[in-house]
Structure formats: C-alpha cells, structure tokens
Amino acid sequence: MxxxxxxxxxxxxxxxxxxxxxxxxxxxxxxxxxxxxxxxxxxxxxxxxxxxxxxxxxxxxxSLTPFPITANAGTPPKVIKAVGGQWYWKLDNNTAMAGEPVQFHVTSDDVNHGFAIYNPDNKIIAQTQAMPGYVNQLNVTFTEPGLHRILCLEYCGLAHHGMIADFTVTEAN
Ligand SMILES: [Cu+2]
Structure with missing residues (x-):
C-alpha cells in the first residue's frame, strides 16, 4: 500500500x-x-x-422554526431520575402516561453515555447526554402508549450495546 x-x-x-x-x-x-x-x-x-x-x-x-421546547405551563412535570453506567441504566421509575409531561434528570456514574428514548417503532423520540458530574434535563411528553426502550448512543466500552432499559408508556386517562 x-x-x-x-x-x-x-x-x-x-x-x-x-x-x-x-x-x-x-x-x-x-x-x-x-x-x-x-x-x-x-x-x-x-x-x-x-x-x-x-x-x-x-x-x-x-427556514426559521419556533424553538421546540415549550415551557410547562400549569402542572409541573413528573421527574424521573436516570443514571447511566458501565453498562446499565438505573431509572427510579420506568413508566409514564401518554400526554403527561415528564422531565428526565439524566446523569452518569462513570463515563459519558448517550441517553436515547426509542418509541415502539424503534425511532428516537428524545435524547441527551448522560455525563458524570452533570444533570441534564430532558423534557418529554410521550404521545403513544407502548413499550419504549432506552439505549446508549455513546460508545462506552465492551458491553455498550447491552445498555438497554425498558420504559412503559400507559394509555392516557
Ligand atoms: Cu454507554
């Protein structure tokens, strides 16, 4: 060569x-x-x-579009703490209701991870970084009920591909 x-x-x-x-x-x-x-x-x-x-x-x-994050007027969002680590996700709650505003507080136990939420069709609907020493807030209002999954988007070592957590979205009341 x-x-x-x-x-x-x-x-x-x-x-x-x-x-x-x-x-x-x-x-x-x-x-x-x-x-x-x-x-x-x-x-x-x-x-x-x-x-x-x-x-x-x-x-x-x-090509200007309005800023996509809208302030939560009225009811405060449901806060869910999410921690990434080699190689797991820890969520203090893994359910939410469709239509209910949720705010994920995302951080990491060790290295940088990518916190990505996939809908039942395996499309990413929201994502942020999970960083040690920082808490990133991710506002999500789920629109469709069903089994969602959280995957790591930042290559973080041998079992990176195994960082999968289930997240269930229930029907709106
Ligand atoms: Cu990772």
Missing part, C-alpha cells in the same frame, strides 16, 4: 508543479486596460456579495 500511495503523491506533486510552471511561463505582464478589468472585477464582486446576502437572509428567515 505504501508504494502506490508514494507514487500517487509524487505524480500529484509533479502535476501541481507543472501547473505552476505553466502559469508562470505564460504570465507576461499586460498593463493595457488593467483599470477597466479592476473596475469590472469590483462590480462583479459587489453584485455577487449582494446576491449572496439576499439569498442567505432569505434562506435563514424562511
């Missing part, structure tokens, strides 16, 4: 050098009409800049 890489690198360097030599040999200094070229260049650059700004601002404004 070393030799082909070396050959390809040398060929690439030769190609670049050849391009440099070609440009230098063909660059006779032409002062004629230089001012006109400069003026036209600045004009093109100015309109290009204006066009880019218009496009940038338009794309930014049209």
């Amino acid at each position: 070393q030799t082909p890489v070396l050959v390809v690198s040398l060929l690439g360097m030769l190609l670049v050098s050849a391009a440099f030599i070609l440009v230098i040999r063909n660059s006779s200094v032409r002062q004629d009409n230089y001012a006109g070229i400069v003026t036209r260049g600045y004009s093109v650059r100015r309109w290009w800049m204006i066009a880019l700004c218009v496009v940038g601002v338009t794309v930014t404004i049209t």
Whole structure:
C-alpha cells in the first residue's frame, strides 16, 4: 500500500508543479486596460456579495422554526431520575402516561453515555447526554402508549450495546 500511495503523491506533486510552471511561463505582464478589468472585477464582486446576502437572509428567515421546547405551563412535570453506567441504566421509575409531561434528570456514574428514548417503532423520540458530574434535563411528553426502550448512543466500552432499559408508556386517562 505504501508504494502506490508514494507514487500517487509524487505524480500529484509533479502535476501541481507543472501547473505552476505553466502559469508562470505564460504570465507576461499586460498593463493595457488593467483599470477597466479592476473596475469590472469590483462590480462583479459587489453584485455577487449582494446576491449572496439576499439569498442567505432569505434562506435563514424562511427556514426559521419556533424553538421546540415549550415551557410547562400549569402542572409541573413528573421527574424521573436516570443514571447511566458501565453498562446499565438505573431509572427510579420506568413508566409514564401518554400526554403527561415528564422531565428526565439524566446523569452518569462513570463515563459519558448517550441517553436515547426509542418509541415502539424503534425511532428516537428524545435524547441527551448522560455525563458524570452533570444533570441534564430532558423534557418529554410521550404521545403513544407502548413499550419504549432506552439505549446508549455513546460508545462506552465492551458491553455498550447491552445498555438497554425498558420504559412503559400507559394509555392516557
Ligand atoms: Cu454507554
């Protein structure tokens, strides 16, 4: 593998050098009409800049969406403490009701883990980091009842794949 890489690198360097030599040999200094070229260049650059700004601002404004986390007006959320570790999840409660606001307080016993909640269709509906020494709050209001699962999204060692916890969401009253 070393030799082909070396050959390809040398060929690439030769190609670049050849391009440099070609440009230098063909660059006779032409002062004629230089001012006109400069003026036209600045004009093109100015309109290009204006066009880019218009496009940038338009794309930014049209793609703005409201911040997704809504404040819990009224009933305070149900707090569930979740702790990740090599290689387990500890939850002080593993049930919630659909429609009920839940706030997970997520931390870690050892290294960083990724706390991800999967719905019954195995799609991620919420995730945050589980970090030692920090408590991250994750607001979730489950919409569908059924067996959810919590998996680790941050590779954390040999049995990382085994960090799975069940979480049951019951029907709304
Ligand atoms: Cu992990």
